[in-house]
Amino acid sequence: MAKLTIVPTPIGNLEDITLRALSTLRRVQLVLAEDTRTTGLLLKHYEIKCSLQSYHKFNEHQALEHICRRIEENQDVALVSDAGTPGISDPGFLLVRACLERGIEVECLPGATALVPALVASGLPCDRFSFEGFLPVKKGRQTRLKELADQPRTMVLYESPHRVLKTLEQLASELGEDRPAAAARELSKLHEEVVRGSLSELISHFSTHSPRGEFVLVVAGATPTKKQKTTDSQADNTDQ
Structure with a gap:
């Protein structure tokens, strides 16, 4: 069964990509990229040839149906952003939600984030x-x-x-x-x-x-007030 895989990419140093991320990018039929030019440089560096499609904040709503349909037609898809983990201050949430609503498996690889x-x-x-x-x-x-x-x-x-x-x-x-x-x-x-x-x-x-x-x-967070410290202490005693 095909799935959507979220693939973190390096935030700067290209050596920070994982072996699993590289394996995934070589395996999938389609890579969704925030900027195909940026991702193209990464793929070229690691000699990976695959189909690229733009997926960014200006077209993500319109692209959801097409992407989900491709996965349902048994095509594995990877989502990357320009740097770091998609969904963290970058496009990704809408696609993940759409896939889950349609019963499509979603996998997120661990990796780079700033x-x-x-x-x-x-x-x-x-x-x-x-x-x-x-x-x-x-x-x-x-x-x-x-x-x-x-x-x-x-x-x-x-x-x-x-x-x-x-x-x-x-x-x-x-x-x-x-x-x-x-x-x-x-x-x-x-x-x-x-x-x-x-x-x-x-x-x-x-x-x-x-x-x-x-x-x-x-x-740094705010220093707790005397009242807050007393409340937290009482809560800790209750937990014990």
Whole structure:
């Protein structure tokens, strides 16, 4: 029985792809790619020849029926994004849901994603965290920032280089300039960098060093209030 396989691809260093991912890309009849040019370079590097089809946020709704029908006709399909795991701030969710609704098997391979290495390298607590992806660009942005102010878990956000300084300034305004944070950029690439410090220190750094590359921002959670600590302690005693 044919199926849809979600295949993570390297976020920078091409050696970060798994053997299982390469085997899958060689086996399937169709690879859905966010950008066929980007995926084409990856496939060429590993000498993989297969059928490519564009699948991105501008055509994903229209493409669902056609893709599901191909799988139902016993054609194995793989979904990749430009970098990382499809569905994580990239197209993928709609197709997975459509396949499951039609009884099509969906498999997701483990592999590259930017949020985990950034979180672990930040030096901030990573036993519990909140992944926020990209903040809304306009509508709902301020509301989301206010919600994050009281989030007790470490927060992970994605941001583009031309908005990262503005985002840091807005986070500092809502969460406080002294809130510990880290900014990771160009992960797994030649110019990989992780800048750690308070939000104000990160703002100072990127005000004098032009932000380049895709960013992952990791921000410490809010310090629990005395009331919250008492409530958590009571809950722990109840669990025991």
